[in-house]
Amino acid sequence: MQFIDQANIEVEAGKGGDGMVAFRREKYVPAGGPAGGNGGKGGSIIFRCVEHLQTLLDFRYNHRFKGQDGERGGPKNCTGANGKDMIVEVPCGTVVYDAATDAIIGDLTEPEQTLVVAAGGKGGLGNKHFLSNSNRAPEYCLPGLMGEIKLLRLELKLLAEVGIIGLPNAGKSTLISALSSARPKIADYPFTTLIPNLGVVRKPTGDGTVFADIPGLIEGASHGAGLGYDFLRHIERTKILLHLIDATSDDVIADYNTIRQELNAYGRGLEQRPQILVLNKIDAIDQDSVDLDVLAEELKQLSQLQVFVISAVTRTGLETMMQEVWKILDEMKLKEQEYELVEV
Missing domain, CATH: 3.40.50.300 (P-loop containing nucleotide triphosphate hydrolases)
Incomplete structure (x- = not known):
């Protein structure tokens, strides 16, 4: 097994789902009003510390990690599904740096310790959110926000007394x-x-x-x-x-x-x-x-x-x-x- 103790990777969290413009149209329900749901949250990139890894070898060949996008909001006030978080396993002793600023994002030393390195984008608001006394039929919604994109530098520092x-x-x-x-x-x-x-x-x-x-x-x-x-x-x-x-x-x-x-x-x-x-x-x-x-x-x-x-x-x-x-x-x-x- 090769001992790799440094790696540079790119992480991109999922985009939030767009909100939806929809109106409630049902029999016997006059003037149903806006019913567009909010978009789901994008999936985050999460590092998890595990004991069975002793090297950063996995990151030598896999440099890019992408979270799942959130789904668009639906009619009848349905919120879109959240994107699935991506869990990335790293060895205990991994220090995570922001490659652009060289600032330490986190230090993973304990088994099962987790760290969110890129947060998923927030879902957009559907048109129901904009209902008000002065606007009884809003015909607009908000798009979902982009997830965080970061260049990371990983360093492994062995845990030994x-x-x-x-x-x-x-x-x-x-x-x-x-x-x-x-x-x-x-x-x-x-x-x-x-x-x-x-x-x-x-x-x-x-x-x-x-x-x-x-x-x-x-x-x-x-x-x-x-x-x-x-x-x-x-x-x-x-x-x-x-x-x-x-x-x-x-x-x-x-x-x-x-x-x-x-x-x-x-x-x-x-x-x-x-x-x-x-x-x-x-x-x-x-x-x-x-x-x-x-x-x-x-x-x-x-x-x-x-x-x-x-x-x-x-x-x-x-x-x-x-x-x-x-x-x-x-x-x-x-x-x-x-x-x-x-x-x-």
Whole structure:
């Protein structure tokens, strides 16, 4: 399945039905008067958030969505039928933008959440509506209004509580495969991961937490270099960032600074997101030439963060690292609950 996280589409809601000019002509009913009904409302375009979709692939081949027009009003004061709304399913995490103004129309994050992206046109009024003491036989009606037409830009931002970031080949895919049942492509060359991968990691309580393996960032990613810019949006919703650093790198400090600078350049609060710094691939380093304790201490002094030393391949240190992840998530959840109580 192709991972498509951006799409441009056109939506057009249905036109409202025209009103009708008609008069009541029945036996034994003299001067029956106007009896033209109103037109029906045009069908709207409604997005619905569903869990079984994980990509915007459907919008790659279908760019235009049209709502059903309302029917014309009928005689005997009959109102025309409303046009049927068009329900369009989108994956959870879809942000809808007005392509003309770049304004956010809505953000769909909860299953079965709906959003009207284009409202149907109002039906026209029949001639009965214009009956008055001064006009006992109106011979005019109103046409139905056009439905909204919009050009939309859709962006998918993955819903994950923990985002795994780092330079290419830092071991992100190996880590998510070690923690969950996700099976991303793994190889010993950079840019193995070309799309974000999601994996559900079980807490000791049995609850599931979604982890996202974000394709490798490089210097300049926040300005469009490499793959990073296209996928930085996917960590905007995460609560914690697991920053993986390759312990076998020639310059671990430079690797850390590169990712930190890209987060700062991208903005949107990523630089302030809680981070857990992780030195990975300790199984592949030369213990005689590299002092892990000294390296970890240097990173700690520079980042002011606790540094965890792990091997995703041999699963060394994963339990200690995950205890810190659960601790931070639990603290954040407690703060959210306290905030909700204060609001109430």
